[in-house]
Amino acid sequence: MTRPRLDVLSMLAHDLKAPVVSIRQACAMFDDGLLGEVSGEQLEVVGMITANAATLERMVGDFLDIVRCVEGATQLHMEQVHLPAIVHAVARQLAPTLEAAHLTLTLTAAADLPPVWADGAQFQRVVTNLVANAVRYAPPASAIEVAVVGDATNQRLTLQDHGPGIPAADLDSIFSRFWQGEGVSTSGNCGLGLFLCRAILDQHGGRIWAESEAGQGARFSFEIPVDRRATARALATATATATAEA
Numbered sequence: 001m002t003r004p005r006l007d008v009l010s011m012l013a014h015d016l017k018a019p020v021v022s023i024r025q026a027c028a029m030f031d032d033g034l035l036g037e038v039s040g041e042q043l044e045v046v047g048m049i050t051a052n053a054a055t056l057e058r059m060v061g062d063f064l065d066i067v068r069c070v071e072g073a074t075q076l077h078m079e080q081v082h083l084p085a086i087v088h089a090v091a092r093q094l095a096p097t098l099e100a101a102h103l104t105l106t107l108t109a110a111a112d113l114p115p116v117w118a119d120g121a122q123f124q125r126v127v128t129n130l131v132a133n134a135v136r137y138a139p140p141a142s143a144i145e146v147a148v149v150g151d152a153t154n155q156r157l158t159l160q161d162h163g164p165g166i167p168a169a170d171l172d173s174i175f176s177r178f179w180q181g182e183g184v185s186t187s188g189n190c191g192l193g194l195f196l197c198r199a200i201l202d203q204h205g206g207r208i209w210a211e212s213e214a215g216q217g218a219r220f221s222f223e224i225p226v227d228r229r230a231t232a233r234a235l236a237t238a239t240a241t242a243t244a245e246a
């Protein structure tokens with residue numbers, strides 16, 4: 001995508017956002033009773049308009065993020081990121097949704113797992129999308145199992161659900177822009193989540209993939225290189241302390 005095209009798409013997304021926000025605000029005026037008495041039936045319709053405006057707003061936001069991400073125009077805010085902490089944050093954020101579906105989110109990770117060098121907000125977005133997808137497919141009262149493992153060079157997060165899984169032929173296509181399984185588009189999703197996840201992993205020099213064995217649900221994994229500079233710093237500090245104590 002050339003630079004002028006990115007600018008046009010960004011402007012388009014930006015211009016779409018303003019009217020959508022004003023639709024939502026107008027609905028809130030009905031909701032708050034600022035425009036006089038509203039019947040229950042009318043409030044129901046206002047609720048539908050609000051929900052659709054919120055979906056549109058999210059889609060426009062995702063679209064803008066994708067344009068930036070694909071262009072490499074997203075400014076990454078690199079920091080020391082603890083992947084298990086990100087999983088906890090997502091679990092807190094999605095707790096009402098998980099509870100409503102009677103789903104449990106379990107996390108297995110070594111207590112001494114070091115942080116990785118990454119953009120924490122972007123990784124929260126990756127994990128949120130993976131969990132949100134799993135929630136949509138997991139049977140009620142099942143578990144969504146997350147594990148984080150690491151070695152000297154990489155850390156890997158794996159998320160396993162117990163839903164219907166993904167046909168082998170689709171395991172790579174699901175990461176394509178706007179790709180969706182049958183019937184998903186009617187639920188207010190737009191097929192951008194996994195595409196965005198892959199773009200974020202690419203930007204971090206990592207990778208993301210899906211596996212699914214018949215009857216075993218879907219398993220998504222991503223791998224990210226650990227910060228070699230931080231590891232070297234930690235080693236240097238440990239050596240210096242050991243020398244001082246000797």
Ligand SMILES: Nc1ncnc2c1ncn2[C@@H]1O[C@H](COP(=O)(O)OP(=O)(O)OP(=O)(O)O)[C@@H](O)[C@H]1O
Nearest residue numbers: 133134137174180181184189190191192193194218
């Ligand atoms: N855990 C899963 N189990 C089965 N199918 C899945 C799972 N996760 C994703 N998929 C399939 O991959 C498709 C693409 O997922 P993706 O997250 O990119 O889009 P979406 O969830 O449909 O929309 P969005 O994330 O933009 O709201 C889904 O529509 C679905 O068909």
Ligand SMILES: [Mg+2]
Nearest residue numbers: 129133193194
């Ligand atoms: Mg999704």
